[in-house]
Amino acid sequence: MIEENTTILEPSALPDFVETKYIKDVSNRAVFYIKAGFPVHFRGISGTGKTTLAMHVANKIGRPVVLIHGDEEFTTSNLVGGEYGYRMRKVVDRFQSRVLKTEEDMVKRWVDNRLTVACKYGFTLIYDEFTRSRPEANNILLSILQERIMDLPAGRGAEGPYLKVHPDFTALFTSNPEEYAGVHRSQDALRDRMVTMDLDHFDYETEVAITHAKSKLSKKDVEKIVKIVRGLRESGKCEFAPTIRACIMIAKAAKIQNISSHSNGVFSQMCQDVLSSVTSRVGSKTNQNRVKEIVEGLVATHSN
Amino acid sequence: MKALHEIATIRNIRSMHSIGARSVPKAQRSPYLDLYTLKKEKDRLEKEASILEKKRKITGRLLNDVNKSIAGLQEEIQREGEIKTVTNTKANALRTMPIRY
Numbered sequence: 274m275i276e277e278n279t280t281i282l283e284p285s286a287l288p289d290f291v292e293t294k295y296i297k298d299v300s301n302r303a304v305f306y307i308k309a310g311f312p313v314h315f316r317g318i319s320g321t322g323k324t325t326l327a328m329h330v331a332n333k334i335g336r337p338v339v340l341i342h343g344d345e346e347f348t349t350s351n352l353v354g355g356e357y358g359y360r361m362r363k364v365v366d367r368f369q370s371r372v373l374k375t376e377e378d379m380v381k382r383w384v385d386n387r388l389t390v391a392c393k394y395g396f397t398l399i400y401d402e403f404t405r406s407r408p409e410a411n412n413i414l415l416s417i418l419q420e421r422i423m424d425l426p427a428g429r430g431a432e433g434p435y436l437k438v439h440p441d442f443t444a445l446f447t448s449n450p451e452e453y454a455g456v457h458r459s460q461d462a463l464r465d466r467m468v469t470m471d472l473d474h475f476d477y478e479t480e481v482a483i484t485h486a487k488s489k490l491s492k493k494d495v496e497k498i499v500k501i502v503r504g505l506r507e508s509g510k511c512e513f514a515p516t517i518r519a520c521i522m523i524a525k526a527a528k529i530q531n532i533s534s535h536s537n538g539v540f541s542q543m544c545q546d547v548l549s550s551v552t553s554r555v556g557s558k559t560n561q562n563r564v565k566e567i568v569e570g571l572v573a574t575h576s577n
Numbered sequence: 578m579k580a581l582h583e584i585a586t587i588r589n590i591r592s593m594h595s596i597g598a599r600s601v602p603k604a605q606r607s608p609y610l611d612l613y614t615l616k617k618e619k620d621r622l623e624k625e626a627s628i629l630e631k632k633r634k635i636t637g638r639l640l641n642d643v644n645k646s647i648a649g650l651q652e653e654i655q656r657e658g659e660i661k662t663v664t665n666t667k668a669n670a671l672r673t674m675p676i677r678y
Contacts, residue, residue: 280672287677328678337673390671 276382278357279390281337284328289486293479296326299470303330303445306468312418312444314464317472320516323447324401326472331397336441339391339398343405345455349413354386356428383429388413392423395441404448404456411463418444418466477503480517488524494533497575498523501544504571511552511564519551541572594618 292300303313303326313330315323331338341352360382366374391398403411417423423436446467448459475483477499485495498520506514523544526532532539549564550556593599594614599606 277671280674282674282676284676284678290678325678328676332678337671338676340676394671 277385277390279339279385279387281390281396282340284332284338286329286332290325290329291479291482291486292329293476293482295476295479296322296329299326299472300330300333303470304333307334307443307445312446312467314446314448314467314469315472316448316450316469318451318514318516319449320518321472321474322517323449323472324399327399327401327445327447330445331399334397334443336395336397336443339387339396341387341398341400341403343400343402345405345407347406347410349410350386352386352388352410352413353423353425354384354389354429355426356381357384358382380430381428385429388417389423389425389436392417392436392438392442395439398442398444400444400446402448402456403446404452404459406457408457408460408463411460414444415460415462415466417442418463474506474514475517480520483517484520484524487521488528490524490528491533494527495520495524498527498544500575501568501571502548504574505548505552505564505567508567510567512554512560513552515548515551519547522547522551541569544568544572 303315306313307330315326317323328338344351358381360380362376362378362380364376366376368374385393388398390396413424417438421438421442423438425432425434425436427434444467449456474480480499480503481492481495484490484499485492488495490498502515502517502520502523505511526543526547527540530539530543532543545565545568548568549561552564553560601610
């Protein structure tokens with residue numbers, strides 16, 4: 274007997290989710306590729322909205338979602354399923370009172386994992402940060418995406434070694450090409466089977482809209498924060514460019530402390546704290562000082 | 578094909594009494610003898626009626642018991658069927674969880 278120990282997700286947008294022209298454009302293009310029968314891969318650095326866009330596209334597709342987060346420890350059985358425990362059956366037959374007839378049977382219990390369930394029922398698979406899994410664990414995806422057939426171990430029993438992939442099955446992948454910790458290179462064969470959409474930082478309008486929606490800070494203050502963060506990003510002098518998360522951090526902190534962007538001292542200090550921490554991987558003193566100097570200049574420029 | 582109650586039995590054979598045939602010539606017949614034989618016949622039929630009544634009661638009771646047993650077994654079979662259906666669908670029923678982004 275095959276069991277399915279999976280929870281399926283129903284994505285829905287938060288009330289503060291904003292769909293600007295940029296987001297609408299990217300998500301619409303992704304839906305078109307999906308409709309054409311190709312899986313979509315959102316590739317971009319941290320803070321470019323890959324996972325949220327994947328969820329949004331999945332929501333637009335309208336099928337239940339199965340979410341997998343790439344992990345170094347993953348093996349094929351973590352995706353496909355495996356034998357977990359035993360099932361024992363014992364029959365004691367006393368139909369004839371003087372005859373005792375017993376029958377015992379013990380079989381391994383097969384449990385389908387998330388990928389198999391998604392392929393079987395035609396759900397949307399979101400494989401977040403798939404390059405964090407070892408390439409050999411992702412081999413199973415090659416035949417699923419091309420031949421629309423899934424190879425399964427013989428231990429699965431009754432339904433045989435092949436599973437025909439449901440026509441509604443679609444896959445959305447995300448990966449970060451610049452991440453250097455705990456990632457593997459993606460297989461050429463796998464990348465070749467999907468449409469890769471390279472995502473960059475959001476445009477100014479989207480960054481303002483998202484930061485405003487998430488923090489509820491005044492539009493004017495949000496615009497100033499976004500300009501400072503973008504200024505630092507475009508300066509090209511930091512080790513790691515600040516993302517929209519930095520804008521949201523500063524805006525939320527300012528909202529909680531009720532600090533306006535006009536109160537230069539405290540506001541500038543807050544910007545320096547957040548931006549020097551998010552732009553450095555190791556936290557060197559030289560980098561901190563350099564960032565603080567730039568931020569101070571940017572705060573002064575945008576305050577006028 | 579005839580049903581069981583349509584088949585002729587020993588009770589359907591005509592007897593001397595039922596046809597009123599007598600070996601005594603009509604002129605020598607006495608009403609006392611007729612009275613005696615009819616009384617005998619009445620006793621016999623009354624006895625038979627009471628036996629039949631007893632038999633009817635017993636049969637009714639047995640029929641009731643059998644009907645109850647049949648209904649019980651049918652219910653049990655239906656319940657077993659329902660349990661099987663539940664276990665079969667349980668494997669397919671996937672849990673759902675909302676996720677907000």
